[in-house]
Amino acid sequence: MTLAAYLPALGGGLLLGLAASLLLLVNGRIAGISGIFGRLLGGQQAGTGLVFVLGLVLGPLLVSSLHARPQLTVDATWPQLLLAGLLVGFGTRLGSGCTSGHGILGVARGSRRSLAATAVFLACGLATATLLGLLS
Amino acid sequence: MNPWRLVVALLAGLLFGSGLALSGMLDPARVLGFLDLASGHWDPSLLFVLGGALVVALPAVQLQRRLARPLLDTEFHLPPTAPVDRSLLLGAALFGLGWGLAGLCPGPALAGLGLGIAKVNGFVAAMIVGMVLHDRGLARRETPVPRA
Numbered sequence: 001m002t003l004a005a006y007l008p009a010l011g012g013g014l015l016l017g018l019a020a021s022l023l024l025l026v027n028g029r030i031a032g033i034s035g036i037f038g039r040l041l042g043g044q045q046a047g048t049g050l051v052f053v054l055g056l057v058l059g060p061l062l063v064s065s066l067h068a069r070p071q072l073t074v075d076a077t078w079p080q081l082l083l084a085g086l087l088v089g090f091g092t093r094l095g096s097g098c099t100s101g102h103g104i105l106g107v108a109r110g111s112r113r114s115l116a117a118t119a120v121f122l123a124c125g126l127a128t129a130t131l132l133g134l135l136s
Numbered sequence: 137m138n139p140w141r142l143v144v145a146l147l148a149g150l151l152f153g154s155g156l157a158l159s160g161m162l163d164p165a166r167v168l169g170f171l172d173l174a175s176g177h178w179d180p181s182l183l184f185v186l187g188g189a190l191v192v193a194l195p196a197v198q199l200q201r202r203l204a205r206p207l208l209d210t211e212f213h214l215p216p217t218a219p220v221d222r223s224l225l226l227g228a229a230l231f232g233l234g235w236g237l238a239g240l241c242p243g244p245a246l247a248g249l250g251l252g253i254a255k256v257n258g259f260v261a262a263m264i265v266g267m268v269l270h271d272r273g274l275a276r277r278e279t280p281v282p283r284a
Contacts, residue, residue: 009181012159013188019151020189021196026144028206028213031152033243038267051142052149056243057250059153060162064251070157072248073165074255076238085245085259087234089266092242095227096215099241100152102228103186108193109214116220117228124232129171132237 020105023052032101034092095121138208153247159185162248164239171236 020031027048029036033056040049060070076084092098095117097106102121106114160166160181169179205211235241240248240259248256 006181006184009159009161009184010188012155012157012161013185013190014192015151015155015158015188016185017189017192017196019148019155020193022144022151023148024193024196024200024206024212025203026207027141027148028209028211030214031148033152033241033246034267037242037246038271041264041267042271047137048141048145051146052152053246055146055149055151056153056247059150059155060157060247061250062150063154063157067158070160070162070248070251072163072251072253072256074238074253075165075168076255078255078258081238081240081255081259082262084234084238084240085262086266086269087230087237088241088245088259089263089268090270091227091230091232091234091266093227093267093270095224095229095231098231098243099235100243104189104193105197108190108197111215111217113215113218113220113224117224120225120228121232121235124229125171125236126173128233128236129168129239130173130236133168133172133174 016100016104020100020108024105030101030105032097032105034089034098035096035101038093091121141208144208152243155189156244156247159188161185162244162251164244166239167235167241167244168239171239 023029023031029048036049036052039045040053063070074081088098097114097117099121102114102117107118156162166179166181169175169177170182172178200212231241238259240256242263245256245260245263249260
C-alpha cells in the first residue's frame, strides 16, 4: 500500500484530535467515550453526555451522505461478540477509560495511568486477535 | 448551565463520529487487521489514526495547561493524578481482551449504531450490560457509601 492509502486514516485521526481538543478547551472535559457513555447510563452529566453521543451517532450518517457510506465487516460470531461487549463494557469502567480517553487524551497529557492502560489494552488486544487469527 | 456547552458537546460528538467513519475504524475488520499480527496482511491504519489525533491533541493539551479555565466553564474537569493500581491494569486487560475478540471498542461501536447493523447493536447492548454490572454491582460492593 502506498502512503496515500493511509490519508483517510490520518485525516480521520485529525478530526478525532479536533473533537477532543474542542471538548477540552471549551467545555473543560475529557473526550473519553466509555466515561461519557458510562456516566450517561448513570444519569450524570446527562445533557452534554446525551448530545455528545447523539453527535457521535449522527457523524457517520453525515459522512455517508456527503462522502461514502462506511463499510463494516463483522466476522465475530454472536457468542464472541456478546462476550466481547461484556468485557469491553466492564473493563473500560473498571480501568477508567478506553481507546479515546486513555489512548488519545491520556497519552497526549502524558498521564502515567493512561500510558500504562494503553500499553496493557494494546498488548491484550494484539495477543487476543493474533491468537484467534492463528487458531481460525 | 451555559447552553453553548450543549452545542459544543454536540459538535464534538459530530466531529468524533465523522472522524471515526472517515478513518475506517468503524469497521471491526480494519481494527482486527491491525491487532492480528499474524494475518499476513497487517494494516497499520490504526497507528495513522492515533498519530493524526495526537498531532492535534498534543498542542491542545499544551494550550490547556496555560489556561486558567476552559472557555465555557469555571474549571477544567480532569482526572486527578493517581497511582497505577490493580483496577486500572485489570480493567485495561479485560478491555483489550474484548477488543481483540471482536475488533470493537466503545467509540466505533456507538458511532456505528446509526448504520443498522445487528451485530454492532448487539455488541453495544452487551457493553451496556457490562458497564451497568460494573457500576451497580462491583462499585457498590467496594464502596458501601452510595455515590452522590
